[in-house]
Amino acid sequence: MVVDYFFSPEQKLIVEVADRIGREYIAPYALKWDEEEVCDPRPLRALALADLFGLFIPKEYGGLGFGTFENCLVIETLSKYCAGVSTTFAASGLGAYPILIAGSKEQKEKYLPQIASGKKLCAFALTEPQAGSDAAAIKTTARKEGDYYVLNGIKQWITNGGVADIYTVIALTDPKKGARGASAFIVRKGDPGFVIGKKEKKMGLRASTTTELFFSNCRIPKDRLLGREGMGFIIAMKTLDLSRPGVGAQAVGLAQGALQVSLNHARQRIQFGQPVYNFQAVSHTFAEMAMRIEAARALVYSAARYIDSGAKGISAASAMAKAFASDMAMWVTERAVQMMGGFGYMRDFPVEKMMRDAKCLQIYEGTNEIQRNVIARELPKFVKPLEIG
Amino acid sequence: MRFMVCLKPVPEPGTVRVDPETHTLKRESATLILNPADRYALEAAVELKEKTGAEVVAVMMGPPNAAPLLKEAYACGADEVYLLSDRAFAGADTLATSYVLSLAAQKLGAFDLIFCGKVSIDGETAQVGPELAAWLDWPSVIWVKELSPVEGGFEVVRVTDEGEERLVAKTPILFTIEPESNDPRPPSVKRLLEMLEKDVPTLTAEDLGADPARLGLEGSPTRVLDVFTPTYEGKKELLEGAAEEVVEKLVSILKERGLI
Numbered sequence: 001m002v003v004d005y006f007f008s009p010e011q012k013l014i015v016e017v018a019d020r021i022g023r024e025y026i027a028p029y030a031l032k033w034d035e036e037e038v039c040d041p042r043p044l045r046a047l048a049l050a051d052l053f054g055l056f057i058p059k060e061y062g063g064l065g066f067g068t069f070e071n072c073l074v075i076e077t078l079s080k081y082c083a084g085v086s087t088t089f090a091a092s093g094l095g096a097y098p099i100l101i102a103g104s105k106e107q108k109e110k111y112l113p114q115i116a117s118g119k120k121l122c123a124f125a126l127t128e129p130q131a132g133s134d135a136a137a138i139k140t141t142a143r144k145e146g147d148y149y150v151l152n153g154i155k156q157w158i159t160n161g162g163v164a165d166i167y168t169v170i171a172l173t174d175p176k177k178g179a180r181g182a183s184a185f186i187v188r189k190g191d192p193g194f195v196i197g198k199k200e201k202k203m204g205l206r207a208s209t210t211t212e213l214f215f216s217n218c219r220i221p222k223d224r225l226l227g228r229e230g231m232g233f234i235i236a237m238k239t240l241d242l243s244r245p246g247v248g249a250q251a252v253g254l255a256q257g258a259l260q261v262s263l264n265h266a267r268q269r270i271q272f273g274q275p276v277y278n279f280q281a282v283s284h285t286f287a288e289m290a291m292r293i294e295a296a297r298a299l300v301y302s303a304a305r306y307i308d309s310g311a312k313g314i315s316a317a318s319a320m321a322k323a324f325a326s327d328m329a330m331w332v333t334e335r336a337v338q339m340m341g342g343f344g345y346m347r348d349f350p351v352e353k354m355m356r357d358a359k360c361l362q363i364y365e366g367t368n369e370i371q372r373n374v375i376a377r378e379l380p381k382f383v384k385p386l387e388i389g
Numbered sequence: 390m391r392f393m394v395c396l397k398p399v400p401e402p403g404t405v406r407v408d409p410e411t412h413t414l415k416r417e418s419a420t421l422i423l424n425p426a427d428r429y430a431l432e433a434a435v436e437l438k439e440k441t442g443a444e445v446v447a448v449m450m451g452p453p454n455a456a457p458l459l460k461e462a463y464a465c466g467a468d469e470v471y472l473l474s475d476r477a478f479a480g481a482d483t484l485a486t487s488y489v490l491s492l493a494a495q496k497l498g499a500f501d502l503i504f505c506g507k508v509s510i511d512g513e514t515a516q517v518g519p520e521l522a523a524w525l526d527w528p529s530v531i532w533v534k535e536l537s538p539v540e541g542g543f544e545v546v547r548v549t550d551e552g553e554e555r556l557v558a559k560t561p562i563l564f565t566i567e568p569e570s571n572d573p574r575p576p577s578v579k580r581l582l583e584m585l586e587k588d589v590p591t592l593t594a595e596d597l598g599a600d601p602a603r604l605g606l607e608g609s610p611t612r613v614l615d616v617f618t619p620t621y622e623g624k625k626e627l628l629e630g631a632a633e634e635v636v637e638k639l640v641s642i643l644k645e646r647g648l649i
Contacts (some may be wrong), residue, residue, distance in 0.1 A: 013581050021575050042572065049574040064579060 048118020084207025161211025
């Protein structure tokens with residue numbers, strides 16, 4: 001980090017603990033997990049024992065009561081070591097947001113302490129085979145039958161599928177109304193008719209698990225409804241507004257890791273009798289990488305702090321942080337591979353993994369094209385006409 | 390039940406300097422970390438506490454700048470932490486160190502179990518644990534890898550050079566814990582935050598009622614005469630001339646030295 005962001009003593013302490021988990025519980029194994037596509041419980045246990053799953057959950061529900069900013073600091077720090085592990089971590093937070101946003105006191109008391117302790121992982125289920133960027137096109141239904149809702153449908157590409165115990169699921173309670181007929185539910189692993197589908201084979205983020213979810217007459221008690229019927233789409237959009245800076249933070253950490261690995265290499269790799277870092281084509285590339293990382297970090301931190309201020313119109317800031325930082329990470333990791341040449345392309349070194357990991361950050365939690373839609377939609381609220389002369 | 394865990398601050402590898410006068414490590418100047426083996430001892434004690442409801446007291450002899458490591462121990466599950474710190478302790482060998490720890494064990498007790506790491510990465514003697522048991526006139530079991538409460542004591546599996554031994558130990562007893570026998574937890578952020586503004590309680594020689602003659606360099610029968618980095622000088626001899634001559638010379642040199 002070139003700039004001092006003046007973290008509080010508490011924030012410094014949180015970063016130190018996250019960094020230690022990265023160094024001790026993640027770094028030595030990250031390439032192995034990627035190769036073997038393993039979501040290892042050991043770093044998750046460490047994160048749980050360090051209380052980090054409860055970082056942004058209010059104290060009254062067993063958390064530490066910090067905000068989006070501190071959560072971003074942890075995600076950034078972990079992502080330097082493995083964006084796959086940080087995906088599992090951040091996706092549990094993503095799944096918890098709908099409960100925080102719309103849960104009743106009873107629901108919060110029941111579920112949030114389990115999530116905060118890391119004893120139960122969480123997942124968020126919105127995407128379907130026919131409803132990706134067009135999230136309003138979801139087809140999963142939740143039919144009310146007496147004291148129960150009965151869910152039917154398929155969710156796709158769900159991070160933490162199978163490893164999570166608590167799923168927040170968006171389904172249509174009134175299919176005729178489309179998005180306005182969507183509602184949010186809590187589904188538990190083991191609920192009748194709830195089946196975890198196949199594990200996806202991914203390009204990157206392979207230390208995290210992604211699966212399909214099947215709901216086949218899945219019967220859940222009616223008190224699993226979050227908020228009211230018809231609020232599902234709003235809850236989902238609010239959830240994504242809150243979580244997207246976390247993807248930005250992931251991108252910043254990932255790019256930072258790529259910078260550290262490749263810069264060290266360039267200063268040691270001797271060609272033409274000197275370190276390749278001495279060549280301007282190389283050193284300027286690193287200068288450019290560092291500038292872009294710092295710019296993205298500043299944007300992510302600002303967006304996160306803006307959210308924590310309690311501001312209402314956060315969608316554009318959140319989308320900007322996510323899209324800008326993940327585009328940056330894709331560029332930086334690709335350059336890191338190039339700067340390391342053949343070494344960068346080999347799976348013995350982490351930068352090719354980082355490049356594969358970075359790609360997903362431009363895609364998940366809303367593609368970067370959708371982020372630009374969000375930003376463009378919001379812009380007229382923020383950009384006032386300026387008359388000069 | 391009440392457990393004591395002995396922890397040692399050690400210099401982070403690469404940051405250590407040696408005092409040219411006393412030939413001991415200049416601990417004040419180094420970046421200190423918890424001795425890696427001691428983290429397994431702390432974890433073993435905390436895991437056993439979770440099973441038995443015991444209290445865990447972490448004790449460390451060291452300079453004042455080692456105090457943050459005890460905050461870390463608290464955050465890793467210790468209920469109480471104490472720094473044993475006094476200028477008079479400086480330069481202690483394993484005997485003087487274990488003497489001070491034995492005083493702490495008596496003052497802060499009564500303990501049922503004491504946990505020590507197997508060995509420190511700086512001294513590498515593995516003596517302090519068994520010596521502490523000797524000061525207290527307790528038995529000790531070293532290189533313990535598994536530990537579970539049973540009727541009348543603890544069932545213990547210890548590693549030996551030949552294999553493993555399974556035995557039942559009665560309290561009070563001291564264990565040294567085999568590294569890699571558990572997965573030491575990271576510090577809890579919640580507990581670190583609790584300690585952020587707090588001072589670590591410190592006990593001096595006077596607090597412990599120590600005999601000054603048994604402390605520090607004076608109380609240490611071990612004398613470090615010199616500490617040095619061995620240097621290896623490769624002597625080289627360049628043979629010049631035509632290839633045949635050089636080969637002849639080389640062969641005769643090798644024969645002379647009995648190498649061929």
